[in-house]
Amino acid sequence: MISVDNVTVGYGSAGFIKAVDGVSLTINDNEILGIAGESGSGKSTLMRAIYGDFSTGLRIQSGSVTGRFADARTGKVIEAESSQFGSLWWDQISYIPQGSMSVLNPLMKIEAQVIDGLPKRERGGSRKDLRARIAAFLAGFGLEENVLDAYPHQLSGGMRQRVLVAIAAFVNPRLILADEPTTALDVVVQKKILLMMVEIQRRQRNCLVLVSHDLGVHYQITDRLVIMYQGKIVEAGPTADIFANPQHDYTKNLIASLPRLHGKRAVETMGVAP
Amino acid sequence: MTLIRYIAGRLVVYALVIIFALTVLFFVPRLGPTDPIEAMLAKVSSQGAYMDAAQVDALRQSLADTFGLGGSLWEQYGAFIKRIVLTADFGPSLSMYPTPVMELIRNALPWTFGLLLTSTLIAWVLGNFVGLLSGWKPNSPTSRVMEGIAICLYPIPYYILALVLSILFSYVWKIFPLTTTIRGAPWSWELVTSVVWNSFLPAMSIVIVVFGWWVISVKAQTNALREEEFVRYARLKGLGDGRILTRYVLPNAILPQITFLALQIGLMFNGSLITEILFDYPGLGLLIYSAVLQGDFNLLMGTISLSVIAVATATMVIDLIYPLLDPRIRHR
Amino acid sequence: MRNFFLHAPFRLYLGVVLVALCVILGAILPWFAPGDPLVWYTAPRNQAPGAAHWLGTTSLGQDVFWLLTYALRNSLILGLIVAGLSTIIGVFLGLAAGYAGGWLDRVLSFFMDALLCIPTLPILILMAALFGGQLALPIVGLLLVVFNWPYPARQVRAVALTMREREFINVAWFSGESSVRILVRHIFPYIAGWSAANFINTVLVGISTESALAVIGLSSAQQATLGTMIYWAINYQALLGGKYVWIGSPVIAIVLLFIGLFLVSSGLSMRSSARRMSV
Numbered sequence A: 001m002i003s004v005d006n007v008t009v010g011y012g013s014a015g016f017i018k019a020v021d022g023v024s025l026t027i028n029d030n031e032i033l034g035i036a037g038e039s040g041s042g043k044s045t046l047m048r049a050i051y052g053d054f055s056t057g058l059r060i061q062s063g064s065v066t067g068r069f070a071d072a073r074t075g076k077v078i079e080a081e082s083s084q085f086g087s088l089w090w091d092q093i094s095y096i097p098q099g100s101m102s103v104l105n106p107l108m109k110i111e112a113q114v115i116d117g118l119p120k121r122e123r124g125g126s127r128k129d130l131r132a133r134i135a136a137f138l139a140g141f142g143l144e145e146n147v148l149d150a151y152p153h154q155l156s157g158g159m160r161q162r163v164l165v166a167i168a169a170f171v172n173p174r175l176i177l178a179d180e181p182t183t184a185l186d187v188v189v190q191k192k193i194l195l196m197m198v199e200i201q202r203r204q205r206n207c208l209v210l211v212s213h214d215l216g217v218h219y220q221i222t223d224r225l226v227i228m229y230q231g232k233i234v235e236a237g238p239t240a241d242i243f244a245n246p247q248h249d250y251t252k253n254l255i256a257s258l259p260r261l262h263g264k265r266a267v268e269t270m271g272v273a274p
Numbered sequence B: 001m002t003l004i005r006y007i008a009g010r011l012v013v014y015a016l017v018i019i020f021a022l023t024v025l026f027f028v029p030r031l032g033p034t035d036p037i038e039a040m041l042a043k044v045s046s047q048g049a050y051m052d053a054a055q056v057d058a059l060r061q062s063l064a065d066t067f068g069l070g071g072s073l074w075e076q077y078g079a080f081i082k083r084i085v086l087t088a089d090f091g092p093s094l095s096m097y098p099t100p101v102m103e104l105i106r107n108a109l110p111w112t113f114g115l116l117l118t119s120t121l122i123a124w125v126l127g128n129f130v131g132l133l134s135g136w137k138p139n140s141p142t143s144r145v146m147e148g149i150a151i152c153l154y155p156i157p158y159y160i161l162a163l164v165l166s167i168l169f170s171y172v173w174k175i176f177p178l179t180t181t182i183r184g185a186p187w188s189w190e191l192v193t194s195v196v197w198n199s200f201l202p203a204m205s206i207v208i209v210v211f212g213w214w215v216i217s218v219k220a221q222t223n224a225l226r227e228e229e230f231v232r233y234a235r236l237k238g239l240g241d242g243r244i245l246t247r248y249v250l251p252n253a254i255l256p257q258i259t260f261l262a263l264q265i266g267l268m269f270n271g272s273l274i275t276e277i278l279f280d281y282p283g284l285g286l287l288i289y290s291a292v293l294q295g296d297f298n299l300l301m302g303t304i305s306l307s308v309i310a311v312a313t314a315t316m317v318i319d320l321i322y323p324l325l326d327p328r329i330r331h332r
Numbered sequence C: 001m002r003n004f005f006l007h008a009p010f011r012l013y014l015g016v017v018l019v020a021l022c023v024i025l026g027a028i029l030p031w032f033a034p035g036d037p038l039v040w041y042t043a044p045r046n047q048a049p050g051a052a053h054w055l056g057t058t059s060l061g062q063d064v065f066w067l068l069t070y071a072l073r074n075s076l077i078l079g080l081i082v083a084g085l086s087t088i089i090g091v092f093l094g095l096a097a098g099y100a101g102g103w104l105d106r107v108l109s110f111f112m113d114a115l116l117c118i119p120t121l122p123i124l125i126l127m128a129a130l131f132g133g134q135l136a137l138p139i140v141g142l143l144l145v146v147f148n149w150p151y152p153a154r155q156v157r158a159v160a161l162t163m164r165e166r167e168f169i170n171v172a173w174f175s176g177e178s179s180v181r182i183l184v185r186h187i188f189p190y191i192a193g194w195s196a197a198n199f200i201n202t203v204l205v206g207i208s209t210e211s212a213l214a215v216i217g218l219s220s221a222q223q224a225t226l227g228t229m230i231y232w233a234i235n236y237q238a239l240l241g242g243k244y245v246w247i248g249s250p251v252i253a254i255v256l257l258f259i260g261l262f263l264v265s266s267g268l269s270m271r272s273s274a275r276r277m278s279v
Helices: A043-051 A082-088 A110-115 A127-139 A145-149 A157-170 A187-204 A215-221 A239-244 A249-256 A266-270 B002-031 B036-046 B053-066 B073-087 B101-136 B141-153 B158-172 B189-225 B229-236 B241-254 B257-279 B284-294 B297-325 C002-032 C064-100 C102-117 C120-130 C137-148 C150-165 C167-174 C179-215 C226-235 C244-278
Strands: A002-011 A017-027 A032-036 A058-070 A077-081 A093-096 A175-179 A207-211 A224-229 A232-238
Touching: A002 A043, A017 A043, A017 A058, A017 A232, A032 A043, A032 A215, A043 A058, A043 A082, A043 A175, A043 A207, A058 A082, A077 A082, A093 A157, A110 A127, A110 A145, A110 A157, A127 A145, A127 A157, A157 A175, A157 A187, A187 A207, A187 A215, A207 A215, A215 A239, A224 A239, A224 A249, A232 A239, A232 A249, B002 B073, B002 B297, B002 C102, B002 C120, B101 B141, B101 B189, B101 B241, B101 B257, B101 B284, B101 B297, B141 B189, B141 C244, B158 B189, B158 B257, B158 C179, B158 C244, B189 B241, B189 B257, B229 B241, B241 B257, B257 B284, B257 B297, B257 C102, B257 C120, B257 C179, B284 B297, B284 C120, B297 C102, B297 C120, C002 C064, C002 C244, C064 C102, C064 C137, C064 C150, C064 C179, C064 C226, C064 C244, C102 C150, C120 C137, C120 C179, C137 C150, C137 C179, C150 C179, C167 C179, C179 C226, C179 C244, C226 C244
Parallel strands: A032 A207, A032 A224, A093 A175, A175 A207
Antiparallel strands: A002 A017, A002 A058, A058 A077, A224 A232
């Protein structure tokens, strides 16, 4: 669905600073792809290039990112370069930010923030119907209807993150990009949210790209994993294979550094969601 | 619950502030070496207004009555506060005897409020618009020019601007009337145009300064908000600039300015007083001025007390409204 | 954001240049005046600007240029004294309120709030009207101090409140530094930048309020200030006579001085907020 072809991305026009260096990658329909790496490895820059967010001086120096989206209802096929993705935002592509305190507009109720930006196809019906559908959707995340009438400061960190996942998923897009969606949360809440994301992806049969530095998160939900190091992809493949048999030294070190429980790695005791 | 406690607390402070202001007004005339009433009477009779002894005595009595000059200082003080707070009665005007002071004030207030409200509103809308756009694109030439203009306008006192405007548009180019003369039957079209025409320059002198101030502060706010995460998120949702500005930036830029407005009201009121005097505009400012010129002590105390109370009230009301508008304080 | 701060020095320099110009005009030149410009008929009347009288003369036979330098001098002295006293009193009482807390804080805070909501000008007008129609400059100055100390006091109090909780103050406290030393060495540098900006702002407010009073003829008639100069010009029909230089020169002086002062004060507060962020 997305093909990243030998792309080099960086910042600045005069003195170009490379952040992603000659990366190639294919993102398939109906899969959960993980991008892992330490901070500064270029994973967030790669994600922005895939999303098509070329503000604040980000630009592609060489190579290309192209997408091919088949609209689920009309069956219409859209092909575009990532620099043109802006018109597909909150239609074919949506995004889950890290749910910090200030990511939602403090003066707007949650309901309005869910609706703001929705494509026409998801807006149908009366305002009341729409609200009922959103409430039902949020119920799937364990959020009650009164969350819709709350302001962001009234929600806990976990609730805010669930709302952000719900906002992105309610769009019913072909591609969802998530940037460290569970980093700031405690493990129990984190697990709940990850399972919801998997459930949504299986239901909508679209593609979820998960960017996280936390290998435990990738182990729990991703189908395929890409490991980045210093702007390059050092290892890629099915998640289970990478964990069973890491090839690159950097990956080996990362996996070795995961916490262990009774001599086994903690991730093995958690199990993978269906 | 906390909100109710907050409001109750503010109201108590408000009452105390008003009492404090009235206390100041009570003691000010007593600070000087001369008896203000005798000085006033001397001034009234020196201006050639003929009064016989009985009338002067009646006046003296009325003055002493109004300002409670009988009894000990504390009794006087109590009588003064009681009179103003309970009856809002400042006695008859001395220069326009026997019209009650309150009636004169009642006729003047709509002019002052009308002038201040309209010009503040116009300046607020324009200033927000320009400040928002120039804060959104801070490095564009237009926004730099706008900020430059605002910086040059804001520090100028209202009366200087009023003077400049009247020199330019009434003396040099005789476009607008020099002094205010309102013509036309009540509620006729002629009256409306006459009011607008005569209020134009006084209003402009306030609009321009307040506009400069809004541009400067809204621009700074908007500039800071551009970097906010929720603005970035809104942009990544694919929302257009117009929607982001009106729904995300504007409300967050306006809210903190309400407290600035509270601090600015007194200065704006001061400015409008002088503007009214310079343009002969029939509001509270001109009334105060004529009271000073004619030594009308009752009118002077009435107008000054009322302006002090009005400004204090406006400041407190804005202070009180702020938490009602901010959901972060309203729903805690 | 970066541009914003690159901007600050330029703003500051332009402001300093404008203020310096006014200070030269008002503080140095009056010494060279050929005589007291206030005295009537020391020069021919109604002269247009020329070599002998750079800005012409008034209809009372005063030299406008030298009158302007005197007016600037008096206005500046008034503004500086008002700002100096207000800042000293404000900083002192603000520190006392914020640092001591308790009842002292409550009482001082009430006075700050109360004085901030009382408009200055009506009170000044009332006093002028009651005391013979004019107020002497020292009294105007005194009243302005009374109404202007709460601004710095409120700000300093807020800073002092947060400072009490700051780590490095605690460190200094526990390492046995005296309160006075803590105030001088740790808290004062913190509020110095802001106080300087506020000081300049108060100079502006002081001059502006006195001029407002003067323009309507209620300030001192014994001394020339920028406001009284405007008042005389209006009163002696400078406008009807078309003598725009007479009325225009104090107006332009006020405008330039105020823009200069505002640029300096906003430049200073920008710089101090930039520095605080980088700490």
